[in-house]
Amino acid sequence: MSQHLDEPTQISAGSANPECAYQHEDVERYYQANLEIENNRHHIEEAREQVAELEHSEAVELFKKQVGLLQKRLANDPQFFQQTFITEGTNAIAWEFQQDELGETFLHTLWGLMLRNDDMSTLLLRFLWNIPLKFKRKFVRAIDQHLSERYPMFKGLSEGWPGLNNIPPYIRPPHERADDFDLVNQGYMGYMGLGYSFREVELFVWLEVLRDKQCDDRPCELGLPKMDGGENEGGCPVKIHIPEMIHLMGEGKFKQAFQLIKEANPLPNVTGRVCPQEIQCQGVCTHNKRPIEIGQLEWYLPQSEKVLNATANFEIRDFVNPWSKADKPPIAVVGSGPAGMINAYLLSKEGYPVTIFEAFHELGGVLRYGIPEFRLPNELIDDVVMKVTRMGGKFVTNFIVGKTATLEALKRAGFWKVFIGTGAGLPRFMNIPGEHMNGILSANEFLTRVNLMKAHQEEYETPLPETKGKQVIVIGGGNTAMDAARTARRLGGKVTIVYRRTQDEMPARVEELHHALEEDIKLKVLRSPREFIGNDKNHFVTHALLDVMELGEPDASGRRRPLATGETEDIPVDLVIMALGNASNPIVKDAEPGLKTSKWGTIEIKSGSQETSIEDVYTGGDANRGGSTAIKAAGDGQAAAREIAGEIPFSRGEIKSLVASAERYTEQGQAPKKILEKIELAEGIVEFVVYAPLIAKSARAGQFVRVLGWDKGELIPLTLADWDAEQGTIDLVIQSLGSSSMKINQMEVGDVISGIAGPLGLPSQLHPYENGETVVFTAGGVGLPPVYPIMREHLRRGNHVTLISGFRTRDLMFWAEPDQRIGLLQAEFPELLDVIYTTNDGSFGIDGFVTGPLEEMLKNMKAGTGRTVGEVVTIGPPLMMRAVSDLTKPYGVKTVASLNSIMVDATGMCGACMVPVTIDGKMVRKHACIDGPELDAHLIDWDKFLPRFLQFRKQEDENKSRHGFG
Ligand code: FAD
Secondary structure, three states, X not given: OHHHHHOHHHHHHHHOXXXXXXXXXXXXXHHHHHHHHHOOOOOHHHHHHHHHHHHOOHHHHHHHHHHHHXXXXXXXXXXXXXXXXXXXXXXXXHHHHHOOOOOHHHHHHHHHHHHOOOHHHHHHHHHHHHOOHHHHHHHHHHHHHHHOOOOHHHOOOOOOOOOOOOOOOOEOOHHHHOOOOOOOEOOHHHHHHHOOOHHHHHHHHHHHHOOOOOOOXXXXXXXXXXXXXXXXXXXXXXXXXHHHHHHHHHOOOHHHHHHHHHHHOOXXXXXXXXXOHHHOOHHHOOOOOOOOOHHHHHHHHHHHHHHHOOOHHHOOOOOOOHHXXXXXXXXXXXXXXHHHHHHHHHHHHOOXXXXXXXXXXXXXXXXXXXXXXXXXXXXXXXXXXXXXXHOOOEEEOOOOEOOOEOHHHHHHOOOOEEEEOOOOOEEOOOOOOOOOOEOEEEHHHHHHHHHHOOOOOOOOOOOOOOOOOOEEEEEOOOHHHHHHHHHHHHOOOEEEEEEOOOHHHOOOOHHHHHHHHHOOOEXXXXXXXXXXXXXXXXXXXEEEEEEEEEEEEEOOOOOEEEEEEEEEEEEEOOEEEEOOXXXXXXXXXXXXXOXXXXXXXXXXXXXXXXXXXXXXXXXXXXXXXXOOOHHHHHHHHHHHHHHHXXXXXXXXXXXXXXXXXXXXXXXXHHOOEEEEEEEEEEOOEEEEEEEOHHHHHHOOOOOEEEEEOOOOOOEEEEEEEEEEOOOOEEEEEEEOOOHHHHHHHOOOOOOEEOEEEEEEOOOXXXXXXXXXXXXXXXXXXXXXXXXXXXXXHHHHOOOEEXXXXXXXXXXXXXXXXXOOHHHHHHHHOOOOEEEEEEEOOOOOOXXXXXXXXXXXXXXXXXXXXXXXXXXXXXXXXXXXXXHHHHHHHHHOOOEEEEOOOOOOOOOOOOOOOEEEEEEOOEEEEEEOOOOOOEEEOOOEOHHHHHHHHHOOHHHHHHHHHHOOOO
16 A cells, blocks of 8 residues: 555556556566666666667557647646545555554555645545544554654653543753753654654644544633523633634644634734633633643644744734824824733734834833743744734834823824723732831832843842842732743742741642642742731841731632631741732823723723723723733734724725824934934033923823833932923933943933833922912932922912922032023022021031921021921932931921832832831831822831832942942
8 A cells, every 4th residue: 555655657657558567577577678778777778778679669669649638638638637646545444444443554644645745635634534433543543652752742642532532742850851941842843852853743743733623612712601691601701612622623724724813813822822711712612621731732833834824913014004004093002912912913014003112121021021031932922023013013112101191182282083002010019017128029019120121130130039040929820920830930939938828829820730730849839928027237138027827608709718726837038029910000190180980090991892981091910810821912902903994984094194193203203313412510410401292291290100221220219309391391400320321321412312202200299389388398319300390380370499408519500500401590589599508518608418407497487587387309329318208297388209219110100119108006008109209207107118219229339349330
């Protein structure tokens, strides 16, 4: 049989004319002699003679004629021949399959043909896909028996196949993977790393597909109906036609399968890796013991396409850029997570000019800053960005809707409709005693430091909490907890996950938990932190007191409620990562009074639609659902895109002008943040005038910006010293203290600051003081620049202001000359502005600290001999702010401190800028970036707050010496 398949031409040619049989010998001799000549063998002369002798024999003449005829027919009707081969081959194979078992030779030949990746091999795959299960089993038995030496993964495959056994994707062994950030689950493509060819891998995938039953009721796609008629259980949230996809793969049509899946889900390479398949498609698979690896098949398709042709996914035929075409009105997409990306991709594909506005300096949302690379390589997010870009989509990073611009401002800028895909980025905390301590941080902060800011890499600036060799506990049981735990493990931590229920109730993807445990991460279930205990000296956490829990009755989520038993357990800890889920970020909601939100802060949508309470504003993903999944976010983005692409109410001319305006606005947002002026104010203190037109347009007194000095720098908050909306510039004053500020201060005019986002925080609340009270500003050193615009605003509103500006020494003073900022204000408001200077060394003004003159004012006020102090605003070194707060408290004078604390994202997403505040005797967690930067100084628990500034002192010192500033 193997001869049939190996040499189909000879057999077909021979059997085409049975009358030739008696002349066979002559033809055979003639054929062999020609071979001798062709191959230049020893008896060449003899062969030539034989050819000459037989050349004109009847048999050879007839044979030649037939070959000629055959060639002609082959050229005219190739289909016929193909069919002949197919029928013959198939019959032969079918015959083999009738035998009790497939023979070794046959199997080897068959596998060899399947490996050829040609029409014949596709045909064989189709044949095997279509034969009844008992024959498939026979085939699998044969590869188990005869091929497992070459393919160890075939060994034992036939036991329980297809329901109980399969070839799993390649997962790097725990000892190899637990110390690096390379991909853990390498999928079927991972077998290529072990030396198997692309086609062999394709056949492994096909073998997985071969297990499929093509169920009539399609549970993997549609889910299973529930008895109570509620939403189906499981299934695919975006209704990928999974059975068809599998069918196409079963027939060897991998490209078509990829086309099919792309239509339903533009992110298969992402969702295939991160979807909780065990509760979706695979959770309802009728192979319930070992479901078909649908997730793996989903991402195999785009990944294999990428291996074959790295640019194939980005090739777009007949593409006309929607911005140049300008026949559809522009759309603004807010947030570049899966919801926003899909929305932008689909709308761009429909010909809409789209701009994505993203708060971070990098794109991808949680996929980039949350999910680590060992689970989802950043390269795949870059692919999505590339696809959107190729479709004409534009990106503006460092743009925070609700801060840089409101939704209304975006519409005014020319955007017809807006999609909000801002996610649910606000980390939850427990609000238990000791949670303010150093060494306790949110998973968002920890993961952002590592995934986005690359804090673990030497050449990056962002500090990383000490992890190596430390006792790390991660609180929570979801995907975030698993990612944080496995990241800490890779950074050398001894990690324990603490969860208040049992392993069965953990919401994490089963695979992630399984991998975490394999990587030697410990699990402490039925435990919940009650209190954190720390070191009195440096305020770093040292112990966690855990409540021992038990499970009670099910709660609203259907899971059994954890209840404290009254017992506790005390464990030593060095680092605590809180992974308790995320709530909605209030930035957009707070800026948009018309936007209806739920009691959890999620944006509400109209029934059966993705539209919000504001006309032409849509939403989806975590912004609407709360913490959910990537695929659901993608599904919402897709649904919203369908709705947005509705009837267009504009004329051609109107559309053109909207597009031109939105394009201008986008360009302004993308404009490099170039340094236009650099002024050395004093030693180590520099003022930069930077081009940032959209920030300048929205800036208000009291706000700050988040600055990324250079691409490997860290994100630091800097208060706005001034701005000019017309010139499109902002002023930043930076004192060289840490290595980041030192490096930025070395930049020159013409240099570009990598990223500036803002204006952030709440603007100052300015009260009118109409009875002659004075508003006192105590500014310590570079506290003066942020004080300046707030003070100016008070003066413009007619309030009396007393500025007490303190410096260490005269040489560090700035803006004090008559033609400089403070001098000019004095000239403009001579009646309203009193200025007092203090220096610590007495070299100028009053000898001492700002608290000296302040105390005198307060005493005079009390004695009725001086102005009433309406309020005090204090900005400067934390110790000075505390001293001012302590001083004013007994006088009952309202005191506001502007806090420039440790921040990462500065939009509420990380929780790093936590300020412990006491309200009604209870500690409440405030965040300087969203509740501040100005907070009531008398509510701040300074004893707890001040040590937070020392959290990364060691790392900062190391950074300084690394940059030669030590
Ligand atoms: P996001 O991905 O959160 O993206 C929102 C984007 O909007 C962000 O880039 C943000 O910076 C930006 N943004 C926010 N506010 C503004 C603003 N005002 N202006 C401009 N931009 C703004 N899901 C899974 O399915 N599988 C998993 O394995 C999984 N693992 C996870 C692991 C972690 C650590 C986390 C945190 C989540 C995980 N999830 C997982 C959940 C999943 O990532 C989210 O459900 C999904 O990313 C939500 O997508 P989204 O587009 O709605 O929002």
